[in-house]
Amino acid sequence: MATEKNLKHDELIHIGPEMAVAEADVLPVETGRFVHGTSLWGDAWRRLLKNKLAVFGLVVVVIVTISSIVGPTLIKRVFGFTPDYIPSHDPRLTQSFPPFTGPGGEFSWAHPMGTDNAGRDQLARVLQGGQISLFVGILSTFVSLLIGVSYGAIAGYVGGRVDNVMMRVVDVLYSLPYVIVVIVLLSMFRSQTPRGQLILLFIAIGSVSWLTMARIVRGQVLSLKNQEFVLAARATGVSNTRIIFRHLVPNTLGPLIVYATLTIPQIMLTEAFLSFLGFGVQAPLASWGSLASDGIQNIAIFPWQLIFPGVTMALTLFSLNFLGDGLRDALDPQMRRV
Amino acid sequence: MTSNGNLLEVKNLSTYFETDDGIVKAVDDISFQLKRGETLGIVGESGSGKSVTNLSIIRLVPNPPGKIVSGQVFFNGSDLLLLSNEAVRKIRGRRIAMIFQDPMTSLNPFMKISRQLMEMTELHLGHNRAQARAHAIRMLETVGIPDAEARADSYPHEFSGGMRQRVMIAMALSCEPELLIADEPTTALDVTIQAQILELIKKLKRKTGTSVILITHDLGVVAGMTDHVIVMYAGKIFERAPTTELFSRPGNPYTKGLLRSVPDPTAEQGKLYQIPGLPPDVANLKPGCPFAERCDHTQDICRREFPPFVQLNADHYSLCHFAREVYSESGGTPV
Amino acid sequence: MLRFIVRRLLVTIPTILVVISITWVLIRLAPGNFYSGEKPLPAAVEKIIREKYGLDKPWYQQYGKTMWSIVRHLDFGTSLRYQGQSVNTIIKRSLPVSATVGLLAYLLALIVGITVGSIAALKQNSKWDYGSMALAMIGISVPNFVLGPILVLVFSLGLYWLPPSRWGGFPSRNLILPVVTLSAIYMAYIARLTRAGMLEVLRSDYIRTARAKGLSERDVVIRHALRGGLMPVISYTGPALAFLLTGTIVVERIFALPGLGNYFIQASLSRDEPLIIGIVAFIAITLLLMNLLVDIAYAYLDPRVRYQ
Numbered sequence: 001m002a003t004e005k006n007l008k009h010d011e012l013i014h015i016g017p018e019m020a021v022a023e024a025d026v027l028p029v030e031t032g033r034f035v036h037g038t039s040l041w042g043d044a045w046r047r048l049l050k051n052k053l054a055v056f057g058l059v060v061v062v063i064v065t066i067s068s069i070v071g072p073t074l075i076k077r078v079f080g081f082t083p084d085y086i087p088s089h090d091p092r093l094t095q096s097f098p099p100f101t102g103p104g105g106e107f108s109w110a111h112p113m114g115t116d117n118a119g120r121d122q123l124a125r126v127l128q129g130g131q132i133s134l135f136v137g138i139l140s141t142f143v144s145l146l147i148g149v150s151y152g153a154i155a156g157y158v159g160g161r162v163d164n165v166m167m168r169v170v171d172v173l174y175s176l177p178y179v180i181v182v183i184v185l186l187s188m189f190r191s192q193t194p195r196g197q198l199i200l201l202f203i204a205i206g207s208v209s210w211l212t213m214a215r216i217v218r219g220q221v222l223s224l225k226n227q228e229f230v231l232a233a234r235a236t237g238v239s240n241t242r243i244i245f246r247h248l249v250p251n252t253l254g255p256l257i258v259y260a261t262l263t264i265p266q267i268m269l270t271e272a273f274l275s276f277l278g279f280g281v282q283a284p285l286a287s288w289g290s291l292a293s294d295g296i297q298n299i300a301i302f303p304w305q306l307i308f309p310g311v312t313m314a315l316t317l318f319s320l321n322f323l324g325d326g327l328r329d330a331l332d333p334q335m336r337r338v
Numbered sequence: 339m340t341s342n343g344n345l346l347e348v349k350n351l352s353t354y355f356e357t358d359d360g361i362v363k364a365v366d367d368i369s370f371q372l373k374r375g376e377t378l379g380i381v382g383e384s385g386s387g388k389s390v391t392n393l394s395i396i397r398l399v400p401n402p403p404g405k406i407v408s409g410q411v412f413f414n415g416s417d418l419l420l421l422s423n424e425a426v427r428k429i430r431g432r433r434i435a436m437i438f439q440d441p442m443t444s445l446n447p448f449m450k451i452s453r454q455l456m457e458m459t460e461l462h463l464g465h466n467r468a469q470a471r472a473h474a475i476r477m478l479e480t481v482g483i484p485d486a487e488a489r490a491d492s493y494p495h496e497f498s499g500g501m502r503q504r505v506m507i508a509m510a511l512s513c514e515p516e517l518l519i520a521d522e523p524t525t526a527l528d529v530t531i532q533a534q535i536l537e538l539i540k541k542l543k544r545k546t547g548t549s550v551i552l553i554t555h556d557l558g559v560v561a562g563m564t565d566h567v568i569v570m571y572a573g574k575i576f577e578r579a580p581t582t583e584l585f586s587r588p589g590n591p592y593t594k595g596l597l598r599s600v601p602d603p604t605a606e607q608g609k610l611y612q613i614p615g616l617p618p619d620v621a622n623l624k625p626g627c628p629f630a631e632r633c634d635h636t637q638d639i640c641r642r643e644f645p646p647f648v649q650l651n652a653d654h655y656s657l658c659h660f661a662r663e664v665y666s667e668s669g670g671t672p673v
Numbered sequence: 674m675l676r677f678i679v680r681r682l683l684v685t686i687p688t689i690l691v692v693i694s695i696t697w698v699l700i701r702l703a704p705g706n707f708y709s710g711e712k713p714l715p716a717a718v719e720k721i722i723r724e725k726y727g728l729d730k731p732w733y734q735q736y737g738k739t740m741w742s743i744v745r746h747l748d749f750g751t752s753l754r755y756q757g758q759s760v761n762t763i764i765k766r767s768l769p770v771s772a773t774v775g776l777l778a779y780l781l782a783l784i785v786g787i788t789v790g791s792i793a794a795l796k797q798n799s800k801w802d803y804g805s806m807a808l809a810m811i812g813i814s815v816p817n818f819v820l821g822p823i824l825v826l827v828f829s830l831g832l833y834w835l836p837p838s839r840w841g842g843f844p845s846r847n848l849i850l851p852v853v854t855l856s857a858i859y860m861a862y863i864a865r866l867t868r869a870g871m872l873e874v875l876r877s878d879y880i881r882t883a884r885a886k887g888l889s890e891r892d893v894v895i896r897h898a899l900r901g902g903l904m905p906v907i908s909y910t911g912p913a914l915a916f917l918l919t920g921t922i923v924v925e926r927i928f929a930l931p932g933l934g935n936y937f938i939q940a941s942l943s944r945d946e947p948l949i950i951g952i953v954a955f956i957a958i959t960l961l962l963m964n965l966l967v968d969i970a971y972a973y974l975d976p977r978v979r980y981q
Contacts, residue, residue, distance in 0.1 A: 177956045179919045187941040188703030276818045299822050300830050310819030318814035431887030443878035448900045493976040
């Protein structure tokens with residue numbers, strides 16, 4: 001009976017995702033099975049698998065990733081064309097064919113997604129586009145993770161005026177037309193090589209997305225740093241840097257993973273629209289965005305040029321978003337669902 | 339339908355919740371009555387079902403996942419569980435009012451206090467703006483808010499915890515309901531404020547003749563405020579008796595345990611008594627008495643068979659295989 | 674409150690100057706210049722051009738001159754690409770186009786999004802809920818440069834209902850496709866936000882109290898739940914506007930609308946420095962002001978913040 005007053009409402013039972021309600025005494029307490037908000041990985045994995053949509057998302061993402069990686073090589077083996085192969089030896093072939101159609105209008109397995117104006121195989125291009133889009137997405141996310149986590153963790157841990165200043169900077173940067181400046185950057189420093197342009201793209205995009213990451217990490221660190229294990233670490237003389245990176249950061253992993261999974265599609269969208277406008281990936285490399293841009297030119301007569309890259313991209317983003325949502329539910333049922 | 343003097347009669351009420359881990363029988367086949375003008379105390383640990391009982395009475399059980407599975411709730415003769423949603427809404431607030439545990443979260447933070455009060459009478463009594471406002475200010479004065487006229491237009495966060503609970507009480511009693519259900523009204527407050535709030539409820543009850551159901555886990559509160567007491571555990575009523583009788587001659591081991599747990603400031607320094615163990619997992623109740631594992635009177639039969647509801651006295655019932663023995667031990671003479 | 678506003682304004686001004694400066698630096702640092710094409714110009718011609726545009730003076734003089742005329746007269750100079758037209762004129766002309774599309778899109782997103790999200794929250798776990806959230810998910814995942822052309826394909830080239838591009842003034846049927854394309858993703862996101870916000874509020878204690886008072890469900894939702902439930906949507910307005918901006922650029926491209934976005938792209942491609950700086954500054958100011966307005970609105974709407 002004396003136990004009542006010591007338990008605060010938010011510490012009490014979370015029987016399941018839909019049960020994480022405010023009034024703890026409306027629902028009975030589970031004996032000895034006090035499940036806290038952040039659960040262990042095994043539990044989380046199980047919960048994720050129960051979510052059919054998330055599993056669907058995971059499967060699609062895996063399929064797309066694998067196809068993008070091995071696809072172009074496979075196509076080369078089977079059909080002989082690379083993404084930028086132009087059959088210039090035969091003028092009949094340097095035009096845009098609809099899906100599954102050969103030069104004479106007959107059915108052909110050669111081009112399941114049709115060809116573009118120069119006769120290049122669309123499937124190979126879409127897959128290569130996938131390579132680049134996913135590559136940029138994941139790598140940029142990683143970069144912004146690095147920057148964001150360090151920045152946020154330091155701000156949160158040090159606290160006080162330093163934290164104030166650091167977060168002010170973030171606030172100001174957040175409300176700026178970052179992307180606009182990025183466009184200026186990209187247009188001014190057009191690289192001569194497609195590779196170079198890619199690198200520029202990484203820098204540009206990565207520097208846009210670290211802001212929210214920093215905010216999230218800072219929030220987590222702030223709430224964690226007053227907990228006992230930090231006190232213990234300090235008491236035993238662990239250096240501050242170690243505390244930040246070895247103790248606090250791993251505990252913020254939950255929301256971080258969720259946010260990272262949701263950032264990848266955002267970044268992919270950013271890259272796509274930059275490439276669409278002409279500032280991103282350059283020919284002969286193709287990303288989904290640049291393919292869409294090419295495709296729009298002829299949308300009236302050759303709609304498949306836009307539709308295939310467009311739908312593929314939408315499908316991938318869709319799956320990534322579902323996966324992210326599912327991860328969020330699995331890792332912390334209490335987190336705000338958006 | 340006659341109500342034979344009872345304002346409220348609950349018969350075989352059962353409310354179950356569907357959860358991931360199975361069906362939780364939050365309230366399982368309970369029955370009790372409340373006479374007009376009386377105060378009934380419902381005592382129990384967290385999870386005993388006391389709150390759900392009262393939400394069931396006014397049909398506010400969150401659905402899903404909860405559902406009133408069976409039973410009858412007679413209020414002034416008519417069964418509330420059979421009424422249409424519309425009809426129940428007319429009763430809520432007007433004839434049965436409820437106040438909740440945490441006044442900070444129970445009041446709308448975005449609305450002025452005056453508005454929240456006026457809403458009640460505008461809806462139920464047909465007041466216009468001016469009447470509602472005058473009434474609201476009167477109510478605030480009655481519950482002891484200083485400078486009511488000026489403070490009426492403040493927001494909840496501008497009041498202290500005790501004041502907020504007074505506001506809740508003012509709101510609940512605005513339409514002079516016949517029944518007030520107070521769900522742990524003082525648990526979230528400081529001890530000194532607790533006493534004030536309880537005094538306030540007593541005073542208002544005397545003035546308006548409202549019947550009260552007081553839910554709490556605090557036996558001290560029960561002793562000072564109530565005429566009858568129900569002790570709940572694991573969704574069932576374990577003992578039912580007039581207050582004085584319950585305290586002086588408890589008929590149930592659980593009640594005895596509860597009474598022993600109340601620290602006695604006059605006693606010698608010693609270990610504080612706590613009923614051993616934890617409340618059971620209500621989703622997976624074993625057969626037999628739910629209290630069997632923690633009881634110091636447990637015998638084999640307790641684990642095998644569900645205990646009977648034994649009548650010890652005119653008004654005194656206990657759910658136990660050994661009710662009569664426990665009652666005798668406390669000095670009572672079972673009929 | 675007033676102090677808060679003044680403080681924010683004071684921070685805004687130097688921020689904008691910094692943004693302008695950074696842009697200026699970026700443009701100057703970049704290799705190449707605006708007047709050379711494929712082949713390098715003869716030296717004499719180049720010299721004349723440089724003199725004409727003051728490029729032969731030392732960099733700090735040029736910087737100073739540019740900044741001074743901006744700060745003093747809000748004069749961003751003359752466009753290099755659009756001969757003879759002052760930057761301010763161009764902005765004035767193209768702003769209404771972008772503003773119309775942008776604001777209409779956001780309005781549409783709010784109306785549809787909030788309605789759908791609220792209904793989904795009220796009918797949680799029903800067909801409505803799952804259906805609309807699935808649609809919302811699709812809405813978030815389809816990029817606007819894919820959605821736009823598809824809409825054009827269906828409604829213009831296929832059904833001949835709507836014109837495929839070009840600006841028709843306000844109001845005109847030309848507006849429909851661009852506005853819908855632009856607003857789709859925000860509609861979806863706001864629907865999700867609303868649903869989440871409403872669900873959280875509907876679970877709270879004070880809603881339980883409102884119900885216990887005997888209020889009809891409709892009154893509970895509209896009078897009590899909506900206020901708190903929409904808070905996340907309101908605080909989203911800030912970032913939403915920033916995203917809307919980039920969205921407008923794409924939409925103007927697709928539908929050939931003569932708005933700020935399109936001019937910005939053209940200016941960037943042709944290294945039209947005054948125009949670039951002008952548009953960047955304008956956008957920065959707008960965003961910062963809008964964010965300030967949102968913060969004020971948020972503070973006003975939540976009495977707990979107001980009375981700090």
